[in-house]
Amino acid sequence: MIDARGGGLGRRAGVGAGGLGLTGVLIVLALQLLSGGKFEVPDGFDPSTAITAGSAPAPSSADEDSLAQFSGRVAADVQDVWTDVFKQSGESYRRAKIVRYSQAVSTDGCGNATSAVGPFYCPGDERVYLDMSFYRDMRTQLGATGDFAWAYVIAHELGHHVQNLTGTFDEVRKLEQDDPSVARGAQGTSVRTELQADCYAGVWAHAAYGFGQLEKGDLQEAITAAEAVGDDRLQSRSGSVRPDTFTHGTSAQRQHWFQVGYDSGKPSDCDTFSPGEI
Numbered sequence: 489m490i491d492a493r494g495g496g497l498g499r500r501a502g503v504g505a506g507g508l509g510l511t512g513v514l515i516v517l518a519l520q521l522l523s524g525g526k527f528e529v530p531d532g533f534d535p536s537t538a539i540t541a542g543s544a545p546a547p548s549s550a551d552e553d554s555l556a557q558f559s560g561r562v563a564a565d566v567q568d569v570w571t572d573v574f575k576q577s578g579e580s581y582r583r584a585k586i587v588r589y590s591q592a593v594s595t596d597g598c599g600n601a602t603s604a605v606g607p608f609y610c611p612g613d614e615r616v617y618l619d620m621s622f623y624r625d626m627r628t629q630l631g632a633t634g635d636f637a638w639a640y641v642i643a644h645e646l647g648h649h650v651q652n653l654t655g656t657f658d659e660v661r662k663l664e665q666d667d668p669s670v671a672r673g674a675q676g677t678s679v680r681t682e683l684q685a686d687c688y689a690g691v692w693a694h695a696a697y698g699f700g701q702l703e704k705g706d707l708q709e710a711i712t713a714a715e716a717v718g719d720d721r722l723q724s725r726s727g728s729v730r731p732d733t734f735t736h737g738t739s740a741q742r743q744h745w746f747q748v749g750y751d752s753g754k755p756s757d758c759d760t761f762s763p764g765e766i
Contacts, residue, residue: 611648
């Protein structure tokens with residue numbers, strides 16, 4: 489795992505790491521990453537102060553180091569599973585790099601990002617960027633507690649890497665370039681892309697269960713996390729639920745597709761792009 493955390497040692501990271509705008513996180517990820525792979529630089533962000541991957545890491549607490557070690561183990565395990573899945577299909581899996589960051593980060597393929605974005609996958613450089621403070625926000629703001637809730641987040645982001653390797657991103661981008669309207673809404677390509685990544689996270693959970701790696705309650709932690717980041721649940725926090733603006737799917741959809749992947753363990757069952765309701 490690459491440590492690209494900002495702060496400390498006289499460094500600062502552009503925008504402060506204030507409270508996480510969760511609804512904004514979902515919209516930024518879907519619209520900026522999936523429809524072009526470029527971040528808009530936030531107002532007030534100074535790229536010269538961003539912490540780039542490979543710069544000197546900031547001091548960390550024992551809890552942060554423990555979470556980083558756990559994250560690294562989960563990411564390695566998820567990628568081992570996908571290596572086997574690709575091998576069974578006669579293909580090679582190219583492993584994504586995992587970057588640990590805080591406050592702000594500068595990527596090689598998606599521009600600059602701050603902690604307001606949270607964890608994300610950048611198809612341009614094939615890296616998963618983990619804002620470690622999101623683990624705290626999941627517990628305190630979303631009620632998604634437990635280690636496996638965080639494992640679900642990592643597996644979901646690596647699900648996007650699988651989509652990148654299999655050409656799903658390219659197909660979606662072409663569809664959206666031909667008709668930008670297909671991206672938005674409850675049946676849009678953005679929602680379908682995110683639900684497939686949820687399903688891919690379930691595929692990994694199925695393998696983890698088969699290897700005896702899940703403890704009692706782990707699966708429910710992941711399901712709770714999937715439900716917690718549903719568009720309807722997040723939008724209801726602001727008082728207005730608008731399906732025409734959905735980007736990631738409802739809580740029920742996210743739970744459903746994670747469960748589909750978990751139940752079957754087959755990526756082929758994660759076809760969220762078939763015509764009709766999802």
